[in-house]
Amino acid sequence: MTTTIEINRLRLYAFHGVLPREREVGNEFEVTLHLECDMTEAMTCDRLDGTVSYADVIELVKAEMAVPSQLLEHVAWRIKSAVERDLPKVTGGYIKVAKLRPPVTAQLESAAVTLKWNNNG
Template sequence: MGKIRVTNIQVYAYHGCLVEEGKIGSDYRVDVEVSANLQPSAISDNLQDTVDYVLINRIVKDEMAIRSKLLEHVAQRIINRIFNEVSIANAATVEVSKINPPIGGNVEMVTIEISQTRN
């Protein structure tokens, strides 16, 4: 078993419950960790035998481009796509952070984290 992490994917998106968030947008940070059997790729040196982090980055950017009210919804869509498109993925954790959220205070970011194991 092994893990591949794609850390600090920076995206500008339009998530949130407020109407203004859908118009103005905000900066987001996404971190993804995928657990999989990495032994075959360690032996073969073949991209098809591992978790392609370019694909993970594309999944994140695609799903972040679809507006949602809740960050949890976006994170779950990312996990669903990982399990649909990365056959060797056994588990995934996705953190979505909204940078400088509009909550009436000086807050660096708000982060949600969802972890799931393949059924």
């Protein structure tokens, strides 16, 4: 049985962007993750070690967001790689990294990159 752990719209201040000024002054970002995993043990036995701790996920995201990158694609890939490395129960998922105030001459809510993967096929 596959269930999903969700972290929705985690807000962080970080220093990602192509322009040097973006990496100097930073910007607000939102990160959303939906991580698929087998949590049968957690559901049937009420055991913490049978699930993925959302607190651990948040700490992984914070660590990767603290490393400046030019591209949101690179940030999303690094978060995915950290999840796969440190959370072996995760079998796939969805990560969205959104820059809330991109340096463009238009009004918009955000600019974002979404990465989806599935290790089961």
